[in-house]
Amino acid sequence: MVSERNRGRKTRKKEKIMAGKTAAVILASLLLATGCQSRYQPIETSAAQPDGPLSPSGITAEDKQPGGAVPMSSTSGPLSPLSPAGAGAAAGTGTGTSAGEGASAVTGTESSAETEPETSAAPEFAAADETVYITGDEVNVRSSCSTSSDVVATLNRGASVKRTGYGGEWSRVIYQEKECYIASRYLSTEAPETLAAAQPAAEGEVRLDPNWKYAEFSKINSGAAMLYKAEGASRKGITICVNAGHGTKSGPSVKTLCHPDGSQKVTGGSTAAGATTATAVSSGMTFADGTEEPKVTLALALKLKAKLLAAGYDVLMIRESDDVQLDNIARTVIANNAADCHIALHWDSTTNNKGAFYMSVPGNSTYRNMEPVKSHWQQHNALGESLIGGLKNAGVKIFSNGAMEMDLTQTSYSTVPSVDIELGDKVSDHSDGTLETLADGLLAGVNAYFGQ
Numbered sequence: 146m147v148s149e150r151n152r153g154r155k156t157r158k159k160e161k162i163m164a165g166k167t168a169a170v171i172l173a174s175l176l177l178a179t180g181c182q183s184r185y186q187p188i189e190t191s192a193a194q195p196d197g198p199l200s201p202s203g204i205t206a207e208d209k210q211p212g213g214a215v216p217m218s219s220t221s222g223p224l225s226p227l228s229p230a231g232a233g234a235a236a237g238t239g240t241g242t243s244a245g246e247g248a249s250a251v252t253g254t255e256s257s258a259e260t261e262p263e264t265s266a267a268p269e270f271a272a273a274d275e276t277v278y279i280t281g282d283e284v285n286v287r288s289s290c291s292t293s294s295d296v297v298a299t300l301n302r303g304a305s306v307k308r309t310g311y312g313g314e315w316s317r318v319i320y321q322e323k324e325c326y327i328a329s330r331y332l333s334t335e336a337p338e339t340l341a342a343a344q345p346a347a348e349g350e351v352r353l354d355p356n357w358k359y360a361e362f363s364k365i366n367s368g369a370a371m372l373y374k375a376e377g378a379s380r381k382g383i384t385i386c387v388n389a390g391h392g393t394k395s396g397p398s399v400k401t402l403c404h405p406d407g408s409q410k411v412t413g414g415s416t417a418a419g420a421t422t423a424t425a426v427s428s429g430m431t432f433a434d435g436t437e438e439p440k441v442t443l444a445l446a447l448k449l450k451a452k453l454l455a456a457g458y459d460v461l462m463i464r465e466s467d468d469v470q471l472d473n474i475a476r477t478v479i480a481n482n483a484a485d486c487h488i489a490l491h492w493d494s495t496t497n498n499k500g501a502f503y504m505s506v507p508g509n510s511t512y513r514n515m516e517p518v519k520s521h522w523q524q525h526n527a528l529g530e531s532l533i534g535g536l537k538n539a540g541v542k543i544f545s546n547g548a549m550e551m552d553l554t555q556t557s558y559s560t561v562p563s564v565d566i567e568l569g570d571k572v573s574d575h576s577d578g579t580l581e582t583l584a585d586g587l588l589a590g591v592n593a594y595f596g597q
């Protein structure tokens with residue numbers, strides 16, 4: 146079953162990756178071009194609703210989606226060439242906790258909506274030219290003004306868009322340089338008071354919102370990540386979470402659940418297979434030359450931040466000093482809600498300079514059937530493959546095939562493409578020049594992943 150939300154993501158992926166070359170993209174373009182003329186449904190019958198109960202205005206509850214698992218711009222990256230990435234994303238995302246209504250209907254009746262005849266009364270749009278703010282959480286941005294049209298993105302409270310037309314129930318907006326539509330009742334010309342706390346629409350601190358999905362599993366979360374926005378015409382509207390591994394005082398003495406469902410870890414690693422809890426944030430290793438791993442992950446993170454911003458990416462920095470009070474779950478949940486992907490930087494604790502690799506999602510059926518892994522593992526692996534490809538092209542030594550299966554806390558809670566990448570080990574060079582090369586390779590991998 147493919148959900149509303151997932152359908153929107155896939156459309157965007159195709160648009161990004163295949164640059165208008167496929168029939169799907171042509172279809173999506175036609176939908177955009179025709180806008181509301183052919184798709185508008187002033188009143189939809191309940192039978193036509195995949196989304197939940199009708200509101201008095203004819204816009205369903207789904208336009209303020211339940212749950213907390215969808216990122217602010219819902220970019221999921223390209224499809225993995227190996228698997229139908231994202232195809233499973235429906236299963237776990239319809240049962241969130243925050244908005245409730247309509248949640249149970251999200252995945253059940255889509256096909257009826259697809260075949261339902263649509264009326265074609267186009268709304269009159271009064272021209273507008275103003276900034277409007279999202280007033281709800283997980284509000285759909287659609288390709289046309291119908292609740293059966295594709296979801297281009299979902300936005301959270303406080304996100305801003307430019308409104309170019311006002312047609313009553315629907316507003317025409319510009320989202321990432323495209324004409325899209327949002328239900329007017331979730332828009333306001335006034336910024337919500339909770340903007341700073343609830344939504345990283347602007348640069349600045351991003352803290353763990355206790356209402357976010359899985360937030361309750363975090364035990365260290367008094368710190369803040371920092372969001373930086375790219376400037377200029379090259380802005381991509383894609384946010385990369387850069388997570389300098391380790392660096393949380395007291396992290397090693399606190400335990401958190403390995404998996405949100407409390408099940409046992411399926412691989413070994415710094416925490417043994419079979420464990421149900423793991424160190425909230427480990428202290429990291431020490432290089433053979435005496436340098437602490439957290440210093441090096443931070444140095445690389447800062448270089449990567451600069452390169453990403455220069456390339457037009459927004460960057461969510463988990464840590465920019467020796468200590469941030471965010472455990473691995475808090476880091477992951479913040480990335481889930483404020484970024485389009487999550488890259489955690491590490492070096493391994495071996496001593497043979499074996500090369501770089503990413504921690505891939507274990508091919509364990511129990512693990513891959515556990516949410517949110519079930520819905521996202523293909524994305525994680527696809528991002529990892531892209532990063533390794535970028536590093537390899539930059540001349541970085543790669544370990545084996547570039548992947549090692551590992552059941553990580555990060556992976557177990559991630560709802561955006563998410564990778565722990567190991568850039569080398571205890572005896573690998575970590576000079577400034579090497580870190581530059583690694584940052585270049587990672588940027589190339591990010592570009593490849595997002596089709597940039």
Ligand SMILES: [Zn+2]
Pocket residue numbers: 390391429430438490491492493
């Ligand atoms: Zn590490």
